[in-house]
Amino acid sequence: MTRPTEAALRAPVWPGDPEYDRSRRVWNGMIDRRPAVIARCSDTADVSAAVRYATEAGLAVTVRGGGHNVAGLALADDALLIDLSPMRDVDVDPVNRLAVAGGGALLADLDGATTPHGLACPVGVVSETGLGGLALGGGYGWLARKWGLTCDHLTAAEVVLADGSVVRASEESHPELLWGLRGGGGNFGVVTKFTLRLRPVGEVWVRSSVHPIESAGEVVRAFRDAMPSQPDDLQLSGAFKRAPAVDWIPASLHGQPVLAFTTVWLSAEGGPEAAGRIFADCPPAASTERVMPFAELQALGDGAEPAGRRYYTTSGYLVDELPAEAIDVLVRYASEGLSTYSTIDLGYFRGAVARADEETSAFPSRDASFIVSASAAWDDPADDDRGRDWAGGLLRDLGPWRSEGSYVNYTQRSGRSAADVYGADRYARLSTLKAKVDPTNMFRGNHNIAPHPLASEGTP
Ligand SMILES: Cc1cc2nc3c(=O)[nH]c(=O)nc-3n(C[C@H](O)[C@H](O)[C@H](O)COP(=O)(O)OP(=O)(O)OC[C@H]3O[C@@H](n4cnc5c(N)ncnc54)[C@H](O)[C@@H]3O)c2cc1C
The missing domain is CATH 3.30.43.10 (Uridine Diphospho-n-acetylenolpyruvylglucosamine Reductase, domain 2)
Structure with missing residues (x-):
């Protein structure tokens, strides 16, 4: 060349x-x-x-x-x-509760800089994940119910646009660009600095538990029924997976499909009382719990999905009613064809995510409650079709109970176009912004928003 x-x-x-x-x-x-x-x-x-x-x-x-x-x-x-991997510096202003992170920072870099000050930005649950993609697509994590998404905490960004110029997007300058960066993905330029609002965090109570697959249907129903009335300080994340061979899980379950939950209460006090009632009628086969610093919680998921393995991820939001037929599909896929490393994650959000003003960000589907993600994982390329078929099949079979949209950050295949993900009005606004800052669609390695053909004039 x-x-x-x-x-x-x-x-x-x-x-x-x-x-x-x-x-x-x-x-x-x-x-x-x-x-x-x-x-x-x-x-x-x-x-x-x-x-x-x-x-x-x-x-x-x-x-x-x-x-x-x-x-x-x-x-x-x-x-x-x-x-951007050389650009991982993070500066913290503890007085004003702000952090400025380089465009290539990992969540570990951000948490490592903020938590010594008793502060954190709500981000994801695996510390090796990049802040850039996570923040620009949304950013769900342990603090989401209490404080909202990562993109809700983006107060300003330094951005290199498609013509090579550098702008600072904030509420005062290029506000429309800031709106688009909050959930519109990497469509609008290269963010070289993220300015993020921080929240107070201290010690947290964390319980890991496993339920045998035979009782998983009942357990998901209990989760479904309990979550809408739980306080925002309580966050649960479910995962169908094969039980690891660790001390606190009975040997008879090692390697067997189970429904595991991580339960987080955002305080050192009161966790057992807050979480105890949810599975009162269907207690776990085993559990372990302790109080830990927030930074330790942030690294708890590290290593579960190591880099270099082969992965295929599908994801969608599910209707609030989560009927028995949908739960049967989840349990069936967890019981049949779940490979050694694969997981089906089931999360529940709402709280601050749903309460945020719809107009302040491009992030769609704030009303969604349940999010399901099938992450097929394997080592041998000969298993590629099997992994893709399993994760794709789950999403297909859950089709009747999917709600609108999908989360762009969790999906290799969602069966939804960017226009479906954002909805017609939001997509049109994003497309107009795209035409102003990237009219030739230079940045298309993303869930792509096409530049609107008639909208390249004016300041974003
Ligand atoms: C193990 C694992 C755990 C995860 N956990 C969570 C979680 O808890 N919560 C959650 O919400 N998501 C989670 N995710 C999904 C994650 O948010 C997305 O995969 C995200 O795209 C990762 O961002 P990255 O910067 O590492 O990605 P990259 O692969 O580096 O980038 C992906 C895209 O993001 C854009 N991009 C990245 N940085 C910039 C930048 N500085 N400027 C402009 N565009 C940029 C580009 O369009 C790029 O193509 C997880 C993913 C994995 C693999």
């Missing part, structure tokens, strides 16, 4: 360079794409130069934050990959 202004890329990695294969690796081992060139960016000027280079060379651009996107959207064949 031609290399028009190679010098403009400060640290390029080209096909054939010794570090090329390592640099194009992402979390999902299924993704094997070959960028034309990788621009490892250390600051905003590097990002701007890389975007200008891509324009000159006629290359599409993809952006890598933490590389954890389940669909591998950070990578595309023959595109220029902007790798």
